[in-house]
Amino acid sequence: MTTKLSNAQIAWRAAQDIADGTYVNLGIGFPEMVAQYQPPGRQAVFHTENGILNFGESPAEGHEDWDLINAGKKAVTLNAGAAFFHHADSFAMVRGGHLDVAILGAYQVAENGDLANWSTGPKGVPAVGGAMDLVHGAKRVAVITDHVTKDGKPKLVKCCTLPLTGVGCVTRVYTSLAVVDIKGRRFVLREKLPTLSLEALQAQTGAELLIDGPVADLIVPEL
Amino acid sequence: MTTKLSNAQIAWRAAQDIADGTYVNLGIGFPEMVAQYQPPGRQAVFHTENGILNFGESPAEGHEDWDLINAGKKAVTLNAGAAFFHHADSFAMVRGGHLDVAILGAYQVAENGDLANWSTGPKGVPAVGGAMDLVHGAKRVAVITDHVTKDGKPKLVKCCTLPLTGVGCVTRVYTSLAVVDIKGRRFVLREKLPTLSLEALQAQTGAELLIDGPVADLIVPEL
């Protein structure tokens, strides 16, 4: 019996909401997995902010071209119809509202849509990359994340306590337990694991989960 | 005996100050003549703000390609090493300080470097084109012009009375009678026709001509 989704399963669930022909940016790391789970017959166009549209899978080891990398600096390949462009054009795509969806990781998401995903505080070397740009402009900014931190604290919170990446930018959160929309500065529950009670879910969530319409079962295949 | 230079001769004189390898924008109309009088062994690179660097002469009649035009919408050709680019990149070249010199026509130039060359007043249809952009950014903004208007009024003036194109932007004026620099918000005479007295020149000039160093004879071949 599933008690929580794996990262692959969260990525799979997020991938189901990506229509054919959608322009998508996947954040570095965990969000990159979403590309693997596109439903048959759908083909999104993936954007990487370092300057490629319509890149494809990773090349076989030993066949990397180090001029052909994604924002995570991993080697990629190209699909037919790809294009290269410089960073200013690339972030024009991001900031100018041309991407349909950006899917990002998170340390915390607040019920007003605030996102914290770039810094865990003043210690160490700060690094932001394209995170603060990606939360602006995409028509839809979704987050994929475990529902709670490694030590069991809620990641869906009333107010972010970590340094913000963007203000009021997140519209949907896919977690290991649920799918939650952000609407009118509130969390609205859309789907939850069928084995999980609403009370148990609420107990692991840092702000109230509103019910506004049906709550579907979150059913994801074994992967 | 030359009493005033022809437009071709003014253009010739301006061309002598263009070094080899200089990036040059020539205003529409009369300034375009400057390109014909480059001294042997020198080759400037001409920029046209509609998006070509290193264009060449006009094609023979009947051989025009109407996708290959200059800012005056006349057909041109390309030199080896030419490049096409869009308008934002083209005006980045202009505004960003990448052109070595822009040579423009004028209705009036003031002793403080103000230029009026786009509008003769509120009548008719106003049209500005790239004039206001070209006066900013080029390392040197030169004007070529008759010394006086058709009805004998000075074009080098104390203050422009016509609508301004740019403020304090002109650095040198080549006229039908003289070469005048603008330095410290004053006209400084550099060259004049040898047959013309300083008094006669001053009488046709709307602000004082300073003498600061030698005044050379303005000698231009018959063209």
Added chain:
Amino acid sequence: MDKTIGHLAEAVAKIGDSATVMIGGFGGAGSPIELIHALIDRFHATGSPKNLTVVNNNAGNGHVGLAALIEHGMVRKLICSFPRSSDPRVFTEKYLAGEIELELVPQGTLAERIRAGGAGIPAFYTPTAYGTHLADGKVIAEFDGQPYVRERWLKADFALIKAHAGDRHGNLTYSKAARNFNPLMCMAAATTIVQVSRIVEPGEIDPEHVVTPGIFVQGVVEVPDPQQEEVLNRAGAHYP
């Protein structure tokens, strides 16, 4: 993904009354004459679209393309830098009669405002037009001791663009100086419709040579032998 559209009429079918429409081209080069004429055809048939705000460097020449659009009374306002041409009668007469509004913008500022619209930059500062009538009423600020004029982005509901080759993803190349405003306008419109001389397979345009990536394009229609404004005008053409 297939952004190709079969017919010119279909390509311009969604442009409504009072829309803001960017029209590509600098003079005739890059001007989507066939798309403009399809829009005029629709106006003849249905009375729409009208009251358009049009963004173009110029105001048309002769009696074809943009000049014909203006001549048919479809344009309420023009945002442009140089409303003169060898034959500007159509615009001039309407302007002097007070039948069309003009927002005059320096050419480089026009290009940069359109780019800003496409790039999500709501405003920027430029030295251009400082101290001139065209800066009247605008915010002025000093940076490093120099004065600059604040300019706003420019966006549109639609862009009508002429390109050379295009694939069904919307990737585009242009022909020579017909590039001009066109890649910028593709970025700045909610819906960008492009006429291309040739539709090619995805991948036929080398990814290094794509000038407008498909993300900026919503529709592509093939017009194999596009007309040139200059040639039409030399022949004294009127549309329709």
Added chain:
Amino acid sequence: MDKTIGHLAEAVAKIGDSATVMIGGFGGAGSPIELIHALIDRFHATGSPKNLTVVNNNAGNGHVGLAALIEHGMVRKLICSFPRSSDPRVFTEKYLAGEIELELVPQGTLAERIRAGGAGIPAFYTPTAYGTHLADGKVIAEFDGQPYVRERWLKADFALIKAHAGDRHGNLTYSKAARNFNPLMCMAAATTIVQVSRIVEPGEIDPEHVVTPGIFVQGVVEVPDPQQEEVLNRAGAHYP
């Protein structure tokens, strides 16, 4: 016109102490490793240049290229968006020891600030970083009811760039995603020095395919088989 330079040493000879230097590349792609190493060689021989301000997306990786430049103590300040890598030890240690200053800029803002520097735009507004620490102390303004952060242009004394083909006029093409910041940095530096894999005759690069027109380039030096940072780091290389 001939902008070609015979030797790497000559190409970097004029970069002085305390210069601001933009260094191309995103990670290893487009990073001008040979030009950087030539600069390190000069520092070894002469003690100059030092106290550099470097603009790059990253802070180097391993012990070659930008990381080696930092490791040799030549960099006083870094303006970048992501000073992490698979092996960021060089920067991390200097930063935590207070030996290097960091200006952290969101990646898109960094790109746009560099473009603005090249395009004569002293400041612009962006939604990026609004409401975050990275907007602290910056001017905020509202446009159409939305808040934006004002950002300043970024210019440099020198840019060190890696390109693919280049001619003696300075026209350039790039290799795939090695394009990244490089065309922007070419625009924003007073003196842009480019290492190219291949010098070609003017005209060999199709005017339609020129990515950086020569007007933005001051020097071109041929480095036929440029090293890749990723390959060097996998081999555990240290420079020199």
